[in-house]
Amino acid sequence: MSEQTITVTLATEKKAKPDASTLVFGKTFTDHMFMMDYTEGKGWHDAQILPYQPITLDPASVIFHYGQTVFEGMKAYLTKEEKVLLFRPEKNMERLNKSNERLCIPAIDEEFALSALKQLITVDKDWIPTEEGTSLYIRPFIISTQPYLGVAASISYKFMIILSPVGSYYKEGVKPVKIFVENEYVRAVSGGTGSAKTAGNYAASLKAQQIAAEKGYSQVLWLDGVEKKYIEEVGAMNVFFKINGEVVTPVLNGSILEGVTRGSIIELLKHWDIPVTERKITVEEIFEAHKNGELEEAFGTGTAAVISPIGEFFWNEQVIVLNNNETGELAKKLYDTITNIQNGKIEDPFGWTVEV
Amino acid sequence: MSEQTITVTLATEKKAKPDASTLVFGKTFTDHMFMMDYTEGKGWHDAQILPYQPITLDPASVIFHYGQTVFEGMKAYLTKEEKVLLFRPEKNMERLNKSNERLCIPAIDEEFALSALKQLITVDKDWIPTEEGTSLYIRPFIISTQPYLGVAASISYKFMIILSPVGSYYKEGVKPVKIFVENEYVRAVSGGTGSAKTAGNYAASLKAQQIAAEKGYSQVLWLDGVEKKYIEEVGAMNVFFKINGEVVTPVLNGSILEGVTRGSIIELLKHWDIPVTERKITVEEIFEAHKNGELEEAFGTGTAAVISPIGEFFWNEQVIVLNNNETGELAKKLYDTITNIQNGKIEDPFGWTVEV
Ligand SMILES: Cc1ncc(COP(=O)(O)O)c(C=O)c1O
Ligand SMILES: Cc1ncc(COP(=O)(O)O)c(C=O)c1O
Numbered sequence: 001m002s003e004q005t006i007t008v009t010l011a012t013e014k015k016a017k018p019d020a021s022t023l024v025f026g027k028t029f030t031d032h033m034f035m036m037d038y039t040e041g042k043g044w045h046d047a048q049i050l051p052y053q054p055i056t057l058d059p060a061s062v063i064f065h066y067g068q069t070v071f072e073g074m075k076a077y078l079t080k081e082e083k084v085l086l087f088r089p090e091k092n093m094e095r096l097n098k099s100n101e102r103l104c105i106p107a108i109d110e111e112f113a114l115s116a117l118k119q120l121i122t123v124d125k126d127w128i129p130t131e132e133g134t135s136l137y138i139r140p141f142i143i144s145t146q147p148y149l150g151v152a153a154s155i156s157y158k159f160m161i162i163l164s165p166v167g168s169y170y171k172e173g174v175k176p177v178k179i180f181v182e183n184e185y186v187r188a189v190s191g192g193t194g195s196a197k198t199a200g201n202y203a204a205s206l207k208a209q210q211i212a213a214e215k216g217y218s219q220v221l222w223l224d225g226v227e228k229k230y231i232e233e234v235g236a237m238n239v240f241f242k243i244n245g246e247v248v249t250p251v252l253n254g255s256i257l258e259g260v261t262r263g264s265i266i267e268l269l270k271h272w273d274i275p276v277t278e279r280k281i282t283v284e285e286i287f288e289a290h291k292n293g294e295l296e297e298a299f300g301t302g303t304a305a306v307i308s309p310i311g312e313f314f315w316n317e318q319v320i321v322l323n324n325n326e327t328g329e330l331a332k333k334l335y336d337t338i339t340n341i342q343n344g345k346i347e348d349p350f351g352w353t354v355e356v
Numbered sequence: 357m358s359e360q361t362i363t364v365t366l367a368t369e370k371k372a373k374p375d376a377s378t379l380v381f382g383k384t385f386t387d388h389m390f391m392m393d394y395t396e397g398k399g400w401h402d403a404q405i406l407p408y409q410p411i412t413l414d415p416a417s418v419i420f421h422y423g424q425t426v427f428e429g430m431k432a433y434l435t436k437e438e439k440v441l442l443f444r445p446e447k448n449m450e451r452l453n454k455s456n457e458r459l460c461i462p463a464i465d466e467e468f469a470l471s472a473l474k475q476l477i478t479v480d481k482d483w484i485p486t487e488e489g490t491s492l493y494i495r496p497f498i499i500s501t502q503p504y505l506g507v508a509a510s511i512s513y514k515f516m517i518i519l520s521p522v523g524s525y526y527k528e529g530v531k532p533v534k535i536f537v538e539n540e541y542v543r544a545v546s547g548g549t550g551s552a553k554t555a556g557n558y559a560a561s562l563k564a565q566q567i568a569a570e571k572g573y574s575q576v577l578w579l580d581g582v583e584k585k586y587i588e589e590v591g592a593m594n595v596f597f598k599i600n601g602e603v604v605t606p607v608l609n610g611s612i613l614e615g616v617t618r619g620s621i622i623e624l625l626k627h628w629d630i631p632v633t634e635r636k637i638t639v640e641e642i643f644e645a646h647k648n649g650e651l652e653e654a655f656g657t658g659t660a661a662v663i664s665p666i667g668e669f670f671w672n673e674q675v676i677v678l679n680n681n682e683t684g685e686l687a688k689k690l691y692d693t694i695t696n697i698q699n700g701k702i703e704d705p706f707g708w709t710v711e712v
Contacts (some may be wrong), residue, residue, distance in 0.1 A: 192544075
């Protein structure tokens, strides 16, 4: 499949680029997109880069009824030297195929997908914003297109990549968020689709997220679906705690996503000789550690915000405030190090960045 | 909203109707469809009946990424007197709104939706097949259309209804199916979306369904996601057991769908003075009852097959065969009674059928 060529059709009219200061996450899209089709018996075919445009689907398409779909999220950064850097993109393509496996979607050729992505970014290179904290968000996704109402894996698919220039996640610098620990609604359970990046997990999260927002909390912390005791993840982020000098994060248990940022932070902490453990963590333990004055920091990690320090947890009518609602030292150091590696401002000792 | 009018645009060319004997579930669609839009601030608007056709959506639409969507499934039957009957359609519209509530989708006007459905069926009335066991399958569904990659409820939607003539579910009469009891994969868990009719539940089911099919089993029996002990439902059906003269079915626990067929069967059994109980049922209990010679029948219930007798269960390397792999007396009686009420062949003492 790697020998496939990509047909390129350039947009005859280019859209006006938004002002970097007004950029909102995921609302503006670039001039082009990547698209490739899968047909049973034929495999993936007809790779093309074409002007960003609506797609046309039969109303009976599997995606509309049974949600057979997977996606990824990553970013491209422009360095001061005008080089375009991706952050561990092979990890995202690998995870896309893991998600495909769970959702019964045919695998993509990871190497080809990465080269297609690079080509698409090159075409839309002048869409990468340059201001501090900005980047080009990349959304690869696959949807099932067979017009058939039987509950079964589709025999046709579309693999697409769209690009969106995004602003700094923190308009006034990194700021701690307030987190609502969810006791009623469940996002995912072991044996379900929680470890895949697929639509249904996010659809399931909307209700709890809405309720938390009404109470003034910006994100939900999910507990395990079985005992509602163990910490899973936060919205679209993995979560870390620093307790008494040790960093802990929930172990991969089949119901949380294996975040690329999560993995990078674990490596970075080890590199710095800071003790880090992946294990089961109860929410009770976190509240207990806070009471004992041992909970030093908590933060979420993900592509969108990179590091999101947590200033407050609400659980069972109890509220704890962390670190005086200020960004912790470790969260700050991790944020600076990772974003500086991503932007090419400091040396990348891990070989994480890939030049386009 | 009930005062809305529906704009009707008729197809200028009609498609050839398939031969009733070749009908496959959910592959053929009629000449027209219903469509209505939702826009924040404006509500549901622009109801129309128009020629069946592809729809055009921005690739960033919420439906493609976060699966915010709900659907329904019901049938229309043509009686020998050429009357068109629906079976408890108000239950489906009610359930659609329950699903909407869970998925943060704005409610529809149930009465208006039902009148729109009737009008659509009237337009495509000559698509309803007349052969024994055939019917017109009805698929109402709502998809989220806002082009936005933030994880949040969409601010725009499309409500659509499409129609598909379907053949008899049993080509050679009602025949028992073989069921695989799933120990590893989980469909839904309490606190999740299992009691809503939404895409993610079905996406989550594909993998186990595929594995069961490879082993020669036509459907998966789902166990609860917490203890993997209690019986939930079968594929797209609720499940009933007759043990020692008593009928039992899993109680509605928040993770299974409240089937319209299920509710009708419970009413019918009560009407016949056959003891029926909704309660928690372990799979162990079922295998135990079989060993003791007390498991008389088992069957699935749902709109597609109405009643689907179960001839075999596979669980933990054990196999039990029920009733000599023949359709049980009760399953047969329920099937005949319900389908005859649906087809208008016998009197409907419950007021379940609604004439179009
Ligand atoms: C559910 C969930 N958990 C965690 C993450 C963090 O993963 P990553 O660091 O790869 O962005 C994401 C997404 O980005 C997510 O959607
Ligand atoms: C998961 C699930 N359970 C049960 C049923 C049975 O419901 P009903 O009898 O309303 O068709 C269905 C669908 O039809 C279903 O999708």
